[in-house]
Amino acid sequence: MTASLEFDAPSAAPAFQVERRFVTVLGVRRPLRLVRFATGWLASVDTASDPTIGVDRSPYLAARAALEPLGIDMVEAMALVGPINDR
């Protein structure tokens, strides 16, 4: 295996896209970070112990996995993520 290190820099075609939503659970407002890569999405929410994580080709399934520890189901995740804009 080989690996190399490159630093991301602003460009017209960024390697990833970051979006942020907010979810309020039991009165606590938490950011849901959605990071889009070429082949899918990474979603993460901070909890009292750890950040959660969800990774999938689908933004809704990624968000669902990240939100599951907070007791949020598939439909709520879909409504929370809302329409995804292609950029």
Next chain:
Amino acid sequence: MTLTDAPRDVRAATLTAIESALAQFDRAADHLDLSPDSRAILRVPKREWTVNFPVRMDDGRTEVFTGYRVQHNMARGPAKGGIRFHPATDLDEVRALAMWMTWKCALVDVPFGGAKGGVTVDPRLLSAGELQHVTRRFATELQGVIGPEIDIPAPDVGTNAQTMAWIMDTLSMHAGYTVPGVVTGKPVGLGGSEGRADATGLGVTFTAQRALAEAGIDLAGASVAVQGFGNVGEAAARLIHERGGRLVAITDVGGGVANPVGLDPARLKAFLSETGTIAGAPGTDPIDNAGLLSLDVDLLVLAALEGQVTARNADAVRARVIAEGANGPVTPDADPILAERGVITVPDILCNAGGVIVSYFEWVQNLQSFAWPAEQVADRLRQVIFAAYDRVSAVRDEQAVDARLAAHAIAVGRVADAQRIRGIYP
């Protein structure tokens, strides 16, 4: 259930059932941006069986029948789906119906996967004895395939509570003890649930009422046309009539009846039991399927078979709301035409889910050896189907999509999520 559905030769389908099911799945998968792996798993059935079995007929002949059972997906629980006896049933149709069952169970959030079965036979041409022999032999062929923890059949087109009782008895004889949870839709005296017979029609009525309200129309006083007067159509017509809906036209396999002042479903049912069709009932005018589909009504209930409203005839539909009591009565190529004309469609996997919801209740009651009263069944059905209606409305509005896509996206998303969590064995 009786065979009072539109016959296949009047169908004007531009897409077959399996083509429609796959087109709807692909649209939901595109919307969710499902991974190629998830698509590959969900696009095909998990298991399918074709069985050819001999039956001794009353005249001494031996006839060989062909039957099918398809289990589309079991990621969320045991498979669930009806068995139909129909002369046009084939493997592709059963595959489509099994896939729709997967989505339906996921949408209403009951812990089942999807399955369907059928025998290519016209039950009206068999004696009661022959029908029992076909049923019991088909059930025997499915031994090990169906069971309370594996796959639980229910009535569908051309089958009924008696058919389920024969299947339950056959598999119980083989097991050596009574296995009530192997099928649902049984007679109440054999562990069937109160309210199961009317469950699909009641769910159609509940969801149609909600959709009419969205259009600013009260069901009481609304004009209603119903295609199909079998188990679903008759129950829906009766329950809508009880709530003040004005039934202006109904069709069945033998023809149709119309009366702008209103039809009495109880009288039509009595006429049907005497003659085998509602066509020609006293005090009614004749109407055919094409005429019924083009009526200017508040609510059109499609409770016959799949492929009734297509791109070829969608332009003629003038109803404000369509309630899909049958599976796949509106083909995907007709959806945009109806949407453009402002027709509100209650998609089949939501509209006719009352049957599988109460089947789930029956399965739970059987596993617990306990029976709920009819009022409790109806109340829980209303809660479950209204919750599903609310979820579809929320996703439809949040994501600015039509109700069918919203329903399929929720269902496919849930199944894909369950599949992802379970992972791939080994």
